[in-house]
Amino acid sequence: MPAGDEICSTVNINRQKKNLGVELVAQYFALRGIITDYLVPNFSIRNKVQHGEWVYAFKPKHSAEFSQDITDNLNNENIITTTSRYTLVNALYQMIVDIGRFKSNAFAIDSMLTPFEYFYDDYMRKIKFEVTKIENPNLPAFTAEIIAREVRGKLHRANKQQA
Numbered sequence: 001m002p003a004g005d006e007i008c009s010t011v012n013i014n015r016q017k018k019n020l021g022v023e024l025v026a027q028y029f030a031l032r033g034i035i036t037d038y039l040v041p042n043f044s045i046r047n048k049v050q051h052g053e054w055v056y057a058f059k060p061k062h063s064a065e066f067s068q069d070i071t072d073n074l075n076n077e078n079i080i081t082t083t084s085r086y087t088l089v090n091a092l093y094q095m096i097v098d099i100g101r102f103k104s105n106a107f108a109i110d111s112m113l114t115p116f117e118y119f120y121d122d123y124m125r126k127i128k129f130e131v132t133k134i135e136n137p138n139l140p141a142f143t144a145e146i147i148a149r150e151v152r153g154k155l156h157r158a159n160k161q162q163a
Helices: 013-020 022-050 068-075 079-101 115-135 139-162
Strands: none
Touching: 013 022, 022 068, 022 079, 022 115, 079 115, 079 139
């Protein structure tokens, strides 16, 4: 739901395949797609809610014209999409931290890889899982999982007290 002016211009990385390698360029485009398709809409939703436009949303830049599309997108938000968007932002944040945190020879788990390279597949699995929940929120399954977690927690605590 990018509403208009939230997207920054980017460099043309297609010309860098020989310098960076095909895999790194593919990762760049995968992350860019996730940011464009899921992170930018997070900011749009946040901005609309902060400015009191959760019932009737207006088009940027000066909010002078009503937008049914943006209003519909806001009305389609629920606990599943909101928590998944939050988790998505945190996963992307952690990936960015891992990009700049270590040099490859200082990473204790694998001296041949940076943390970004090492954890990339794990982050992408997590991100794809959250994207699936955003695209297909299943409230009954979500509610059942919350209840099941609570029951498992109570059983675990009861077993721990008996031991």
